[in-house]
Amino acid sequence: MKDFFQVVHSRASVRSFLPDALRDTEIDALLRAAMAAPSAVNMQPWEFVVVVEKNTREQLAAALPYAKMAAEAPAVFIVCGVPARACEKSADFAVLDASIACENLLLAATALGLGGVWTALFPDKSRIEDVRRILGIPKDVIPLACVPIGRPAGPVKPKDKYNPEYIHKERW
């Protein structure tokens, strides 16, 4: 049992990993948490590519300047938004809803004692195209984030990001 607030406040980006493979039960728990996210009009306009094969992870790492750790992480999750299935068939909603699912996935990784990092594909057109090509993702699907996940190789150090200046009472 992992306390919710402890998970939220201990999550931090993890960029180096032990070589251990993820268990199937862990991959399943991550994806189930992701798909439990809310979405506009409950359209669930998300899909996921789970990459374990080293050769494919290396191709991703080679193509993506901020996802070099995809080569070493035991699993890489590509979180995609699907405009054709989104509220009003909107790419905006597809991307928002996939983002929410991606956050659930990252939090779930923390809860499992794993770690990961959101490396952005969207809105960078060339990264989106590269990932579509490497993984055979259709043109009308938006790969939003490349998320390497594994067991952290070292201590995970969350930042305290609380900032009272970002809170407005009653009006801006």
Add this chain to the structure above:
Amino acid sequence: MKDFFQVVHSRASVRSFLPDALRDTEIDALLRAAMAAPSAVNMQPWEFVVVVEKNTREQLAAALPYAKMAAEAPAVFIVCGVPARACEKSADFAVLDASIACENLLLAATALGLGGVWTALFPDKSRIEDVRRILGIPKDVIPLACVPIGRPAGPVKPKDKYNPEYIHKERW
């Protein structure tokens, strides 16, 4: 103590509320969870307007067709993205990052025994303008979501949204 996975899988949209006010400690815990979210290059391009006053909540409810429950919820959180402070000053990143913070806020509400619902402002231009006008939000800030929060008036019924068809192994 609330188990992370139990929270994720028991979260559901809550649209009717008991009249009890939120405690200051609850509002604080919700905002701290929201601000613990990751953001592109850690820019934290989010701000929050917390509306408790009934008159303002009624104005929001009157202006927003899908947020009628703002009139009855004891508190309404307006989650905003701030492009000027986002990675590459990108509105896309501001909206994504604010979405992630908003999901943390909704999950934290569930963990506290509260409930809420994400009612979309972005990408609807007229709702965004209405909320800017009512709350005095600057033109260069994007109010993303209007989130009424309170104690659920009835049982909360989560949907099982797991769909194995949305999972691709190794490639699409």
